[in-house]
Amino acid sequence: xxxxxxxxxxxxxxxxxxxxxxxxxxxxxxxxxxxxxxxxxxxxxxxxxxxxxxxxxxxxxxxxxxxxxxxxxxx
Amino acid sequence: xxxxxxxxxxxxxxxxxxxxxxxxxxxxxxxxxxxxxxxxxxxxxxxxxxxxxxxxxxxxxxxxxxxxxxxxxxx
Amino acid sequence: xxxxxxxxxxxxxxxxxxxxxxxxxxxxxxxxxxxxxxxxxxxxxxxxxxxxxxxxxxxxxxxxxxxxxxxxxxx
Amino acid sequence: xxxxxxxxxxxxxxxxxxxxxxxxxxxxxxxxxxxxxxxxxxxxxxxxxxxxxxxxxxxxxxxxxxxxxxxxxxx
Amino acid sequence: xxxxxxxxxxxxxxxxxxxxxxxxxxxxxxxxxxxxxxxxxxxxxxxxxxxxxxxxxxxxxxxxxxxxxxxxxxx
Amino acid sequence: xxxxxxxxxxxxxxxxxxxxxxxxxxxxxxxxxxxxxxxxxxxxxxxxxxxxxxxxxxxxxxxxxxxxxxxxxxx
Numbered sequence: 001x002x003x004x005x006x007x008x009x010x011x012x013x014x015x016x017x018x019x020x021x022x023x024x025x026x027x028x029x030x031x032x033x034x035x036x037x038x039x040x041x042x043x044x045x046x047x048x049x050x051x052x053x054x055x056x057x058x059x060x061x062x063x064x065x066x067x068x069x070x071x072x073x074x075x
Numbered sequence: 076x077x078x079x080x081x082x083x084x085x086x087x088x089x090x091x092x093x094x095x096x097x098x099x100x101x102x103x104x105x106x107x108x109x110x111x112x113x114x115x116x117x118x119x120x121x122x123x124x125x126x127x128x129x130x131x132x133x134x135x136x137x138x139x140x141x142x143x144x145x146x147x148x149x150x
Numbered sequence: 151x152x153x154x155x156x157x158x159x160x161x162x163x164x165x166x167x168x169x170x171x172x173x174x175x176x177x178x179x180x181x182x183x184x185x186x187x188x189x190x191x192x193x194x195x196x197x198x199x200x201x202x203x204x205x206x207x208x209x210x211x212x213x214x215x216x217x218x219x220x221x222x223x224x225x
Numbered sequence: 226x227x228x229x230x231x232x233x234x235x236x237x238x239x240x241x242x243x244x245x246x247x248x249x250x251x252x253x254x255x256x257x258x259x260x261x262x263x264x265x266x267x268x269x270x271x272x273x274x275x276x277x278x279x280x281x282x283x284x285x286x287x288x289x290x291x292x293x294x295x296x297x298x299x300x
Numbered sequence: 301x302x303x304x305x306x307x308x309x310x311x312x313x314x315x316x317x318x319x320x321x322x323x324x325x326x327x328x329x330x331x332x333x334x335x336x337x338x339x340x341x342x343x344x345x346x347x348x349x350x351x352x353x354x355x356x357x358x359x360x361x362x363x364x365x366x367x368x369x370x371x372x373x374x375x
Numbered sequence: 376x377x378x379x380x381x382x383x384x385x386x387x388x389x390x391x392x393x394x395x396x397x398x399x400x401x402x403x404x405x406x407x408x409x410x411x412x413x414x415x416x417x418x419x420x421x422x423x424x425x426x427x428x429x430x431x432x433x434x435x436x437x438x439x440x441x442x443x444x445x446x447x448x449x450x
Contacts, residue, residue: 002164006164013082027171027205027210031196037196041199046107046112049126056106057136058203060140061136068218068222069223072144073083092227096256122257124270131283132283132286135287139289152314157373158313158372177321177359177360180321181352181356182346201350204354215368219373237381246377272416273416275420277406277407278403278430279429281406282429285440289440297383299384301389306388307448308448327431327434328430345425351424357432362438369449
């Protein structure tokens with residue numbers, strides 16, 4: 001599974017942001033399905049400034065798509 | 076919490092820019108919740124040219140989304 | 151072949167996400183057609199935090215295009 | 226201050242480009258407010274090919290937002 | 301020449317993808333016109349995981365533009 | 376000067392692509408105005424695979440904006 005709920009539509013920006021974080025992680029999981037390797041790499045990037053910033057950049061790109069899908073949750 | 080106020084709508088571009096900086100930081104905080112580790116990493120990237128530039132790039136991407144959400148604050 | 155089915159239209163977000171992963175891989179395959187070299191490089195990036203994050207970023211960009219093509223699968 | 230004039234609207238593309246450069250710098254300044262540190266880092270990135278190219282990329286992203294805000298200054 | 305045929309319009313997504321790969325290469329060729337140097341660098345990036353992933357990212361960005369130009373080849 | 380002709384409008388995609396390359400270079404020139412330093416750095420990035428690829432990525436982003444400004448030169 002790459003998109004939980006198989007939908008980009010969320011009730012709120014907060015949920016859209018959570019979805020952005022989730023789908024970016026699921027790409028990593030699909031590319032490296034070995035839990036032990038991923039766990040080791042998570043220790044690396046959670047303690048490395050550039051890697052953490054790179055996580056942030058990818059979430060920003062995913063969120064742009066999800067926000068557009070939801071018409072930016074405008075009322 | 077990933078989006079303060081649970082909304083992308085802001086009164087002005089300045090507030091939109093502040094929101095872009097805030098939400099990009101909150102992704103880092105959620106990915107690395109340990110305050111001590113984050114504090115140490117902040118020292119790294121605030122003193123490293125490439126890391127600072129990377130912060131700037133992610134803020135630019137987040138701001139693009141927020142600006143679109145607000146129809147660029149056109150009058 | 152760079153785009154399986156020669157179309158960006160998919161039935162669901164999940165299939166759109168799979169397409170994003172596939173087309174990003176096919177660019178690599180076309181750029182480096184030697185299976186043995188690619189296999190060796192895959193071992194590198196599947197075990198390197200920055201490379202995995204970079205895979206994630208490219209998939210995010212491809213997915214943005216596919217999601218727009220499908221009007222975000224809005225009902 | 227993150228956006229001088231608190232507006233993304235400019236009279237010309239040239240002014241829009243200047244604004245893109247300015248707002249990308251103001252994020253760096255806000256993230257690293259120490260003038261002496263910033264001055265030292267500026268020496269680094271102004272003399273490093275990858276860092277200069279990274280400056281260029283972030284300005285390109287900021288400019289995309291500003292150009293859209295101004296409807297690309299079409300007559 | 302930077303854009304073969306001087307047009308972004310293609311008959312199919314597959315041809316659009318090929319165009320994305322071609323125009324991204326032509327920027328490199330224009331920036332480094334020496335065939336011998338380019339050939340040497342191609343050996344580098346075709347055997348380096350991060351460089352190949354970077355090729356993929358740039359193609360993704362070029363393709364986003366070409367896909368939008370073609371209204372995503374919707375029927 | 377950051378945008379030659381102070382306009383994003385070009386007659387053709389080819390000219391749009393040339394403009395993308397020009398404006399990306401002018402940001403570098405403005406950030407590092409010393410001709411001798413820039414000349415030295417150009418030697419670096421014209422002979423480094425990752426730097427050349429980075430040039431290509433920034434041109435791709437600039438071109439996306441210029442192409443949108445010109446409605447993709449659709450007839």
